[in-house]
Amino acid sequence: MATQFDFEEIARFTEAFGIPAHEEEISELLKGRLAKLGYKVEFDMMGDVIAYSPAFDKKSKPMVIAAHMDEIGMLVKYVSKKGFLKFAKIGGIDSRMLPNQRVIVKTKKGKIFGVIGTKPPHVTKASEMDKAYDAQSMFIDIGAKSDKEARKMGVEIGDPISFEMDLARLGNDLVTGKALDDRIGCFALVEIAKRLKAKNVVIVGTVQEEVSTFGKGAMISAWNLEPSSFIAVDTSVAGDHPEMREEDGAVCLGKGPAITMVEASGRGNVVDKRLAAMVLETAKKLKIPCQLEVVEGGATDASSVYNLKGGIPSVAICVPSRYIHSNVSVCSLADLKRTIDLVVGLALKGKF
Ligand SMILES: [Zn+2]
Structure with missing residues (x-):
């Protein structure tokens, strides 16, 4: 049975432009949705979306439920005399995924399309065909004939670039698209917010998660909000496809949300044991795998x-997401639903 979500609405979230430090489009979308629900929404100094529930009580510490709004992307680094753009990668990008992708360059004059071109097989030696390109040798073709023309189109050094990919359905309630990490989480925030209006919660869309070892926006917002507990709604690497060994990732699609016990081999968050127990207890009670x-x-x-x-x-x-940090990441809407239900159940359970 198909899970009942508004597919077009999920697409608005995944297709929105928003590489690190350029999250305006996705943050305006999220802000609008949360404000409509009666949340008091503001931006903090970093650009994080901070949405206070109607039941927010500043006398007691709130639970903060957050998802990062940024996606991996690129920046214009150099414009060649012939009008081709060289770029810097922003966030964890495997260069092997870049060739022959369509991209969007966001200039001050508006968005323009570009393609990361490569030479065709007709003129490629057989020995070259199995070799990966390195990002330094790649370029973006925006159709300009010269650097002057590229600049006339609005291109400047430092302009943000994102991938271009529509959201599509696969079998078994799966969806595929760009930036499921973590726009699926941003979409979840709105669904969660709908059901927590009567709770002392703050819903946060964070910026710049993909560019530092640990997210910048989340740190600033949590510092200011001093929550009783912090729930990150994110995506995690699913290991259930032929290229991965079973032991590379035990998480599978369709088996419910992944609860991350340890991050970055323990250099990051090691989950608070009491909070983890509360999550698992809630899942058990609500029969959420x-x-x-x-x-x-x-x-x-x-x-x-x-x-x-x-x-x-x-x-x-x-x-869980297959092919995370690519244009064709895949998530299960059934897992999305269970993730939303679990986070809502946890918040309804009471104060941590
Ligand atoms: Zn993420």
Whole structure:
């Protein structure tokens, strides 16, 4: 049975432009949705969306439920005499995914399309065909004939670039698209907010999670809000496809949210045992299947929050995603629903 979500609305979230430090489009979308629900919404100094529930009580510490709004992308680094753009990667990008992608360059004059072109097989030696390109040798073609023309189109050094990909459905309630990490989490925030209007919660859309070891926006917002606990709604690496060995990732699609017990091999958040127990108890009570994971090579916003002030119990509750950090990441809407239900159940359970 198909899970009932507004597909077009999820697409608005995943297709919105928003590489680190350029989250305006997605943050305006999220702000608008949360304001409509009666939340008092503001931006903090970093650009984080801070949404106070109608029942927010400044006399007691709130639970903060957050998702990061930024996505991986690129920046214009140089414009060649012939009008091609050289770029710098922003966030964790495997260069092998870049060739022949369509991209969007956001200039002060507006958005323009570009493509990361490569030479065709007709003129490529057989020995070259199996070799990966390195990002330094790649370029973006925006159709300009010269650097002067590129600049006339609005291109400047430092302009943000994102990938271009529509959201589409696959079988078994799966969706595929760009930036599911973590726009699926941003979409979840709105669904969660709908059901927590009567609770002392603050819903936060964070900026710049993808560019530092641990997210910058989450740290600033949690510092200011001093929550009783911090829940990062994010995505995690699913290991259930032919390229991955089973032991590379025990998390699978369709088996419920992943509860991250350890991030970045323990350099990041090691989940507070009492908070983890509360999450698992809630899942059991609500009959929500969930999966436990230990992450060696990655972290969520929970890792930038747990050690602030006097310490803030933090946990990441993640929608499993195949091909994460690519244009064709895949998530299960059934997992999305369970993630939302679990976070709502946790917040309704009471104060941590
Ligand atoms: Zn993420």
